[in-house]
Amino acid sequence: MKTILCIDDEPRMLDLLTLYLEPNFYCRAMSSVQEAFDFLEDGHADLILLDVMMPEMDGWQACQEIRKFWDVPIIMLTAKGEHADIVKGLNLGADDYILKPFDEEELLARIYAVLRRSKIEEKVISFEGLRLDKESFELYFQHEAIPLTPKEFSMLVLFLDHQNKVFSREHLITTVWGYNVTIEDRTIDSHVRNLREKLRKSGFPADDYLQTVWGIGYKWHKSIDRKPLQHKS
Numbered sequence: 001m002k003t004i005l006c007i008d009d010e011p012r013m014l015d016l017l018t019l020y021l022e023p024n025f026y027c028r029a030m031s032s033v034q035e036a037f038d039f040l041e042d043g044h045a046d047l048i049l050l051d052v053m054m055p056e057m058d059g060w061q062a063c064q065e066i067r068k069f070w071d072v073p074i075i076m077l078t079a080k081g082e083h084a085d086i087v088k089g090l091n092l093g094a095d096d097y098i099l100k101p102f103d104e105e106e107l108l109a110r111i112y113a114v115l116r117r118s119k120i121e122e123k124v125i126s127f128e129g130l131r132l133d134k135e136s137f138e139l140y141f142q143h144e145a146i147p148l149t150p151k152e153f154s155m156l157v158l159f160l161d162h163q164n165k166v167f168s169r170e171h172l173i174t175t176v177w178g179y180n181v182t183i184e185d186r187t188i189d190s191h192v193r194n195l196r197e198k199l200r201k202s203g204f205p206a207d208d209y210l211q212t213v214w215g216i217g218y219k220w221h222k223s224i225d226r227k228p229l230q231h232k233s
Helices: 011-021 033-042 059-069 083-091 104-121 150-161 169-177 185-202
Strands: 003-007 026-030 047-051 074-078 096-099 124-127 130-133 138-141 210-213 217-220
Touching: 003 011, 003 033, 011 026, 011 104, 026 033, 033 059, 047 059, 047 104, 059 074, 059 083, 074 083, 074 104, 083 096, 096 104, 124 150, 130 150, 150 169, 150 185, 150 217, 169 185, 169 217, 185 210, 185 217
Parallel strands: 003 026, 003 047, 047 074, 074 096
Antiparallel strands: 124 130, 130 138, 210 217
16 A cells, blocks of 8 residues: 655644545655654655645745655645646646645545656656666666666666665675576676766766675665754744
């Protein structure tokens, strides 16, 4: 069952969203943006329902902050129906916009539509200017093609799909080359070195992300360098 993260400072709205969603989704209801950020750092959400009008940080600011670190789809919830507000939310990274009050059928239809679109987009991975297409086996950095061997491409897909996870050389051999294949650890080291070099030549700062974990293996480092929100007294 997919997880929907609901962020709204009104308890009655969170109760209503939970009532609408729980027969079809696992609902995580949170009344503050900071609480939601803390959850996202260690937890998982398939979609976020984000209220616009909140006291500590409005939904537009929260949407921008979420987009810096997470790729989860976002649907904005608001009582403001001005065209400029809708355009602003979409330009900041929201995937859709629902005006309050809404009914259960509209809410569910929009959620399912956004989830369908995000499933299609999973075939393409974007990261800090990199764009990797799993179907066409193409990699670009800022619209410049980066030629990779099939093994390099498979290795990069693994790293980008599991950011911050440390892969041992044995794990990489099994996943990329397959079982019952006898190759040496230095083959992995050579492929990682070549992958780094190709990324560097394109202008991508490979050493900041494709990191060696000494004595274990490699990982794709995705740093979360977000400062906690400052609450007004």
